[in-house]
Amino acid sequence: MRRLIALAFVALLVAVPLSAEAQKKGGVLKIGNLGEPPSLDPHWGTQTITEVLTNHVFEGLYSLDEKYQPIPMLADGMPAVSKDGLTYAIKLRKGIKFHNGKEMTSDDVVASLSRWSKRSTYGKSLWTQVVDFKATDKYAVELKLKEKSAIVVVSLAVPNNFGAIYPKEIADKFPPDQRITEWVGTGPFKLAEWKPDQYIRMTRYDEYKPLPGKQSGYGGAKIVHVDELRWIPVPDAASRAAQLESGDLDAADDLVADAYDRLKANKDVQPVLVKPYYWLVAVFNKKEGLMTNQKLRQAWQAALDIEPIMKTVAGGKPEFYRMDSSLAFRELPWHTKIAGLPWNERNKEKAKRLLKEANYSGQPIRFMTTQEYKWMYDFALVTKQQLEEVGFKIDLQVMDWSTLGQRRIKPAEYDVFTTGMGNFFDPTHHIYLGPNWPGWTDDEQINTLMAQMARETDQKKRYALWEQTTKRFYEYVAVARYGDLFGLRAIRKSVKGFSDKTERPRFWGVWLEK
Amino acid sequence: MAAYLIRRVLAVIPVMLVVVTLVFLLIHLIPGDPAAAILGPDATPAQIEATRIQLGLDRPLHEQLLKFYSRLLQGDLGRSYFLDRPVTQALWERAEPTALLTIAALLVAIVIGVPSGLVAGAYPGSVWDRVLMFGALLGVCVPGFWLSLNFIYFFAVQLRWLPAGGYASIFVDPWAAVRYMVLPAVSLGFNQSALIARIARSCMLEVLQQDYIRTARAKGLSQGVVIVGHAFRNAMVPVVTVIGITTAILIGGAVVTEIVFNIPGLGRLIISAILRRDYPVVQGVVLVTAATYVVVNLIVDVVYVFIDPRIRYG
Incomplete structure (x- = not known):
C-alpha cells in the first residue's frame, strides 16, 4: 500500500508540471502598439516598432542578457579570439531550422551579415574594421579585423537594426537598400499575416529549439506558450489604454503617464514602468x-x-x-x-x-x-x-x-x-x-x-x-x-509571465490565464 | 438625361485635375522629409540622402509633378514611400472600413433625423416638437470626438457592452462587425441626424402651408393621409440634398472617428500619411475622397428626378 501511495505521489509530481504546461499553452495575445512599421526588415530600419516586432521572428548570432551584456543566441558559445585579437572564430548551433524548414548554415550567416554590414548603423561601423568574413565550414564562420576591436560581439548582439540571420536566398534576393518582403527567420514566432493598419499576426513556431537554461533579458531560453501574437496598431494613446481596460487588448505599449493612476486603480490591469x-x-x-x-x-x-x-x-x-x-x-x-x-x-x-x-x-x-x-x-x-x-x-x-x-x-x-x-x-x-x-x-x-x-x-x-x-x-x-x-506600458492581469525588466517588450515566456 | 449625365461626368475631369495639382503643391509646400520619417530618428544624413534619391525626391518639383500626371493617366497612383506598396492597393485595403462606417453612420443619421424632423414639422409647437428640436440642438453642438470618448467610457470600459475600438470585416464575421460598428456609427451619425432633422422640420412646415394641402384637408382627408400621401414626398427634395452633403461630411468626419475607435480606414491612412510625409498616399486619398464627393453630388441630382417628376435636365 505504501508503495502504491509512493508511486501515486511520483506520478502526481510528474503530472503536475506537465498539466501546468498544458494549461499555459494556447490562446491569442493581443498587443496594442503605436502604428505601422515601415518595414519588418531589421537590417533596413532603426525604428523602435521595427525592433520590437522583428525580434520575435528573427535572431542574430548574439543577444543581450538581463544586464544588457552579450550572450550567444544562434552562435554556439562566445567567439574564439586569436592572440593578436584580429581573428574571431564563431561556431554556429547545429540543427537550427528556418521557418521554411531549411537548416541554418554558415552560408546563410555570411550572406545575411554581409547584407547587414552594408545597411545597418552597427554593421557599417563594425565593417570599417573587417577585412575578411567567410565560412570556414558548414557550422563555423571567421571574421578577420584590421586592428583590435572591442565592439565585435556587442555589435552582433544589439537588438536594434540588428544582424538578423535570413536564409541565403532571401539575403541575396533583396539588395541592402530594399526592404525584404519575405520574412523567414529562426525565431520562436513565424510571421503569419501582415494586414497594414489592421494587425500583424505571428504564430508559434513549433520546431523552435529553445536554448537550455532560463530566459534572460532579450535572450536565453525562449519558450512560447501562446498560439498567436496579434499586434494591433492603435495610434491614439488614450484609445490604447481604453481598449486594454475594456479587454479588447491584453497588452498595450507606449502609454502616457496621464493614464497611470487610472490603470493602477483598475483591478484587472497591471501598469508596468519602462526602465530605462x-x-x-x-x-x-x-x-x-x-x-x-x-x-x-x-x-x-x-x-x-x-x-x-x-x-x-x-x-x-x-x-x-x-x-x-x-x-x-x-x-x-x-x-x-x-x-x-x-x-x-x-x-x-x-x-x-x-x-x-x-x-x-x-x-x-x-x-x-x-x-x-x-x-x-x-x-x-x-x-x-x-x-x-x-x-x-x-x-x-x-x-x-x-x-x-x-x-x-x-x-x-x-x-x-x-x-x-x-x-x-x-x-x-x-x-x-x-x-x-x-x-x-x-x-x-x-x-x-x-x-x-x-x-x-x-x-x-x-x-x-x-x-x-x-x-x-x-x-x-x-x-x-x-x-x-x-515610459509606461500595461498588461491585463490575465497575462502571466511577462518580464517587466527589459526596455522593450518580449512575448515569449508569457501565457494567458484561462 | 443621357446627354446631361455625360456632360456632368466630363466636367469631373477639370475638377479632379485642379484638386490633384493643388494637393500636390500643398503637400510639397509643408516642410518635412519623407526619407527621415521612414528611416527613423537614428538615420545618418548620408542614409537619408540615399533614400531621397531612391524615392525620386531629389528631382525638381515640376519634374515630379509631370511624372505624377503621366502615371495618373495610366491609372497608377504611385508607390507609398512608407508602406512600400502601390497606393491603389493601400487605398483598396482601407476602403471597406470607411465605406461601411460612412454607410452605417448615414443610416443612423437618416433613421433618427428624417422621422423626428417630419414629426416635429407636422406638429409644430407641440411637446414632441420641442423635445426633438432640443435634441437636435444638442446634436449640432456636441463635438463628435467628445461624444465618442464618452461612449467608449460608458459602453465599453464601464458597462462592457461593446468593444472600445477595432474592426472586423462584415464579410468575415458579420456579428463582430456589427458590434464594432455600433458606437462609431452612432457617434458619427448623431451630429448629422440633427442637421437632417432641422431641415426636414422646416421643409415639412413649409409644405404644410401650401394650397394643395389645404385642398386635401378640405376634401376631408385624415391628417395621416395628408402628411404621408401629400406632404412627405414634396418635403423630401431639400432633405435629399442635405443627405447628399451629409454623406460628404461623413467621409471627412470619419477621420476623427476612425482614429478614436481605431478603425483601419482611409481617414487613419491619410493622417498617418501626412505625418510621415507619404506624398503619394496623401494624393491618393484626397483624389478618392474628391471623386466620391463628385459622384455623390451626381447621384443626388439624379435622385431629384425620381422624387419630383417636374425636374427635368436637358
Whole structure:
C-alpha cells in the first residue's frame, strides 16, 4: 500500500508540471502598439516598432542578457579570439531550422551579415574594421579585423537594426537598400499575416529549439506558450489604454503617464514602468551659429534646474523620472558615478558670468521642439523659462516631428533641438558624441577617447576611458543632459509571465490565464 | 438625361485635375522629409540622402509633378514611400472600413433625423416638437470626438457592452462587425441626424402651408393621409440634398472617428500619411475622397428626378 501511495505521489509530481504546461499553452495575445512599421526588415530600419516586432521572428548570432551584456543566441558559445585579437572564430548551433524548414548554415550567416554590414548603423561601423568574413565550414564562420576591436560581439548582439540571420536566398534576393518582403527567420514566432493598419499576426513556431537554461533579458531560453501574437496598431494613446481596460487588448505599449493612476486603480490591469526609457536632451548645433560657442553651451548647462523640469514632464509623478548625470543608464554596467560634474548646477550667477564671457548680447537662440512627443515640448518650455531668467533669449519653434527630423540635419536652420536618448549598449554607440549625427560633436579629445575605446578590449581600461569621456563631455557640453524619463506600458492581469525588466517588450515566456 | 449625365461626368475631369495639382503643391509646400520619417530618428544624413534619391525626391518639383500626371493617366497612383506598396492597393485595403462606417453612420443619421424632423414639422409647437428640436440642438453642438470618448467610457470600459475600438470585416464575421460598428456609427451619425432633422422640420412646415394641402384637408382627408400621401414626398427634395452633403461630411468626419475607435480606414491612412510625409498616399486619398464627393453630388441630382417628376435636365 505504501508503495502504491509512493508511486501515486511520483506520478502526481510528474503530472503536475506537465498539466501546468498544458494549461499555459494556447490562446491569442493581443498587443496594442503605436502604428505601422515601415518595414519588418531589421537590417533596413532603426525604428523602435521595427525592433520590437522583428525580434520575435528573427535572431542574430548574439543577444543581450538581463544586464544588457552579450550572450550567444544562434552562435554556439562566445567567439574564439586569436592572440593578436584580429581573428574571431564563431561556431554556429547545429540543427537550427528556418521557418521554411531549411537548416541554418554558415552560408546563410555570411550572406545575411554581409547584407547587414552594408545597411545597418552597427554593421557599417563594425565593417570599417573587417577585412575578411567567410565560412570556414558548414557550422563555423571567421571574421578577420584590421586592428583590435572591442565592439565585435556587442555589435552582433544589439537588438536594434540588428544582424538578423535570413536564409541565403532571401539575403541575396533583396539588395541592402530594399526592404525584404519575405520574412523567414529562426525565431520562436513565424510571421503569419501582415494586414497594414489592421494587425500583424505571428504564430508559434513549433520546431523552435529553445536554448537550455532560463530566459534572460532579450535572450536565453525562449519558450512560447501562446498560439498567436496579434499586434494591433492603435495610434491614439488614450484609445490604447481604453481598449486594454475594456479587454479588447491584453497588452498595450507606449502609454502616457496621464493614464497611470487610472490603470493602477483598475483591478484587472497591471501598469508596468519602462526602465530605462529615455534621458532627455537638448542637442546643440556645433557646426554653425550661436551654439558653436562653448561658453554659451556651458551657460545653458549651468542655468538648468533639472528637478522641476523632470517633475513637469512626468506630470508630477515621481515614479516616472530619475535624476542622474551618467551618460549610460543605471541598468547598464557602463553607468558612471562621478562626483562634482557640472550637471544640475542651478547656478544663475555662473550662467550670467558665462554669458558675459561669451559676449552674448541677447541674440535669439532657435530652439526646435515638437508637440507630437509631449515630453519634448514640456521640457523645452520649462527650459526656455529658466534660461530667460538668466538672460538668454529663446526662440522656441514648435513643429511636427517629421519637420524637425528634416531640419535638424541642416546646420543653417537651428541652434538647439529636443530629443531623447535611449539605451546605448556600448560607449562607442553614443551617437551624439560623434561627428556624423545632427549637432555634430567634433571634439578632438572625445574623438581620441572614442577611438581608444573602440580598440581597447580590457574592460577595466575601457571603463576608465569612458569615465574620462564623461568628464570631457560635461566640459565641452556636446548636448545638455537632463534627467531620465520612464515610459509606461500595461498588461491585463490575465497575462502571466511577462518580464517587466527589459526596455522593450518580449512575448515569449508569457501565457494567458484561462 | 443621357446627354446631361455625360456632360456632368466630363466636367469631373477639370475638377479632379485642379484638386490633384493643388494637393500636390500643398503637400510639397509643408516642410518635412519623407526619407527621415521612414528611416527613423537614428538615420545618418548620408542614409537619408540615399533614400531621397531612391524615392525620386531629389528631382525638381515640376519634374515630379509631370511624372505624377503621366502615371495618373495610366491609372497608377504611385508607390507609398512608407508602406512600400502601390497606393491603389493601400487605398483598396482601407476602403471597406470607411465605406461601411460612412454607410452605417448615414443610416443612423437618416433613421433618427428624417422621422423626428417630419414629426416635429407636422406638429409644430407641440411637446414632441420641442423635445426633438432640443435634441437636435444638442446634436449640432456636441463635438463628435467628445461624444465618442464618452461612449467608449460608458459602453465599453464601464458597462462592457461593446468593444472600445477595432474592426472586423462584415464579410468575415458579420456579428463582430456589427458590434464594432455600433458606437462609431452612432457617434458619427448623431451630429448629422440633427442637421437632417432641422431641415426636414422646416421643409415639412413649409409644405404644410401650401394650397394643395389645404385642398386635401378640405376634401376631408385624415391628417395621416395628408402628411404621408401629400406632404412627405414634396418635403423630401431639400432633405435629399442635405443627405447628399451629409454623406460628404461623413467621409471627412470619419477621420476623427476612425482614429478614436481605431478603425483601419482611409481617414487613419491619410493622417498617418501626412505625418510621415507619404506624398503619394496623401494624393491618393484626397483624389478618392474628391471623386466620391463628385459622384455623390451626381447621384443626388439624379435622385431629384425620381422624387419630383417636374425636374427635368436637358
